[in-house]
Amino acid sequence: MARQVRRAFKYRFYPTVEQAAELSRTFGCVRLVYNKALEERTRAWCGEQRRISYVESSAALTHWKKTPELAFLAEVSCVPLQQALRHLQTAFSNFFAKRAAHPRFKSRKRSRASAEYTRSAFTWRDGHLTLAKMAEPLDVRWSRPLPEGAEPSTVTVSRDSANPRHERRDRARLARAQRELSRKAPGSANRDKARRRLARVHARIADRRRDFLHKLSTRLVRENQTVVIEDLTVGNLLKNRTLARAISDAAWRELRTMLEYKCAWYGRDLVVIDRWFPSSKLCGACGTVRAELPLDVREWTCGCGSLHDRDVNAARNILTAGLAVTACGDGVRPQRDTSRTGRSSAKQETQRATAGIPCL
Numbered sequence: 379m380a381r382q383v384r385r386a387f388k389y390r391f392y393p394t395v396e397q398a399a400e401l402s403r404t405f406g407c408v409r410l411v412y413n414k415a416l417e418e419r420t421r422a423w424c425g426e427q428r429r430i431s432y433v434e435s436s437a438a439l440t441h442w443k444k445t446p447e448l449a450f451l452a453e454v455s456c457v458p459l460q461q462a463l464r465h466l467q468t469a470f471s472n473f474f475a476k477r478a479a480h481p482r483f484k485s486r487k488r489s490r491a492s493a494e495y496t497r498s499a500f501t502w503r504d505g506h507l508t509l510a511k512m513a514e515p516l517d518v519r520w521s522r523p524l525p526e527g528a529e530p531s532t533v534t535v536s537r538d539s540a541n542p543r544h545e546r547r548d549r550a551r552l553a554r555a556q557r558e559l560s561r562k563a564p565g566s567a568n569r570d571k572a573r574r575r576l577a578r579v580h581a582r583i584a585d586r587r588r589d590f591l592h593k594l595s596t597r598l599v600r601e602n603q604t605v606v607i608e609d610l611t612v613g614n615l616l617k618n619r620t621l622a623r624a625i626s627d628a629a630w631r632e633l634r635t636m637l638e639y640k641c642a643w644y645g646r647d648l649v650v651i652d653r654w655f656p657s658s659k660l661c662g663a664c665g666t667v668r669a670e671l672p673l674d675v676r677e678w679t680c681g682c683g684s685l686h687d688r689d690v691n692a693a694r695n696i697l698t699a700g701l702a703v704t705a706c707g708d709g710v711r712p713q714r715d716t717s718r719t720g721r722s723s724a725k726q727e728t729q730r731a732t733a734g735i736p737c738l
């Protein structure tokens with residue numbers, strides 16, 4: 379007798395531009411439907427002590443889709459919208475049974491954007507997962523395999539941000555602590571206190587940064603067989619001595635150290651590209667190298683007509699160079715297992731590694 383067991387597995391995927399746009403629309407519609415249904419239920423409960431059922435909410439959704447202002451709700455998959463109403467139903471059941479507080483509105487900023495797809499809203503074929511309203515399967519990193527014979531019954535997609543959340547607030551705290559220190563008279567007890575406060579702010583920023591770099595490096599190493607990075611340190615430090623640049627150079631070195639030992643632990647290849655490689659100035663499409671490209675130019679068009687995002691183009695060039703190194707095994711790193719070295723899988727991550735770090 380076969381017993382069915384439901385388990386949840388969490389994987390990361392990287393949407394294409396079209397998929398990201400579709401998901402973003404869907405997240406927005408899910409939030410709107412949830413909030414609108416919550417508003418109606420709250421009005422009925424507070425005004426008339428009347429409970430609205432899931433069936434009534436679902437009928438209301440059908441009605442909203444027919445109005446000119448909310449017709450756009452019909453453009454996304456209807457399943458995540460229905461699931462949002464089911465979740466609201468569960469939240470109200472818990473509220474009425476006194477197991478939970480009254481449901482709260484979903485906020486664009488504070489709530490986690492998510493959408494739930496049940497079996498009718500995705501296809502699962504040969505290990506490829508395709509969501510409703512999408513032409514291509516999702517580029518999922520199967521960081522651990524699904525159990526033998528397992529079939530997904532529900533797919534929940536949620537969005538997280540790859541950058542540290544506290545960065546702006548930390549910077550404001552740092553500026554304030556520095557201002558306070560500069561106002562205190564030299565040699566005074568208050569100045570000493572202000573100095574200690576400033577040191578604490580610095581320590582907390584360093585802790586957060588290290589925590590973020592640990593998460594980032596673990597993910598890069600777990601999800602990819604080969605990680606290619608650019609050796610950025612000395613050259614850039616000499617060119618530009620501003621504090622912000624120095625901090626991000628320190629972060630870069632820290633990330634690189636973590637990648638080195640984690641790649642060794644997990645048996646991955648780390649390829650370091652020479653810092654004199656013209657990663658930014660090289661057109662990835664035609665191979666032309668520009669004479670110069672000032673640091674403030676974020677986008678440029680090559681003579682061949684290709685429009686480049688500075689960081690994305692550089693990341694692609696670094697990846698291509700790194701994979702060429704592993705393919706001909708010219709001594710930088712021994713090659714391990716080419717069958718698992720997916721070009722596209724490393725590409726995304728190289729983009730993050732080079733594009734994501736300078737903003738730390």
Ligand SMILES: [Zn+2]
Nearest residue numbers: 661664680682
């Ligand atoms: Zn070109």
